[in-house]
């Protein structure tokens with residue numbers, strides 16, 4: 001199987017384009033107003049990540065019974081998925097407070113003065129097949145639509161591709177850019193910085209490398225499976241670029 005395909009190189013270029021997005025141009029840090037806008041768009045991507053992870057878990061180590069042994073418990077893939085679910089859904093801080101990373105992000109939004117109520121309402125009412133009447137920023141909506149379209153393809157390799165290239169291996173660079181735009185002395189941004197730093201750390205050291213193993217494994221050495229999955233990864237990056245375009249446009253219209 002050839003991994004060095006034109007499409008794969010195109011994907012790498014898209015990731016570079018994403019990471020040099022104008023939104024994160026070096027210079028002044030985000031003002032509080034700009035950060036609010038950023039978070040009110042981004043929360044949807046924080047939320048839909050869990051659905052990617054849960055759908056992977058369904059394939060790899062489902063919570064159905066009777067439980068049966070499978071190959072994933074022996075090759076580290078079940079360990080990876082359960083580890084991610086463990087930390088993303090049930091983290092704990094040094095004071096024994098339990099929280100999901102989504103909860104942490106919502107707290108961080110409140111610290112910054114951002115409004116999470118639209119997103120919470122959206123999430124509450126969202127159903128896979130009927131969500132046309134729900135309100136969200138247009139680009140955030142397109143972003144999650146793209147994610148759920150991939151999940152609905154119901155193919156482990158496609159979902160692993162957006163997980164690996166849309167998130168785990170791309171997040172460290174992407175989040176470093178975001179971090180450099182956040183005033184490091186403002187204590188109102190402590191939770192946000194904690195959320196971002198935790199992901200940079202753990203994705204670059206563990207999740208990133210392991211997710212590549214997962215993705216390669218799910219391709220079963222088949223060019224067709226690989227090519228289709230890469231298409232999904234490209235769409236995920238394009239949706240993310242569009243999401244940042246939306247944030248930038250709103251910031252420019254507000255200033």
Ligand SMILES: [Fe+2]
Pocket residue numbers: 084168199202203207
């Ligand atoms: Fe991760």
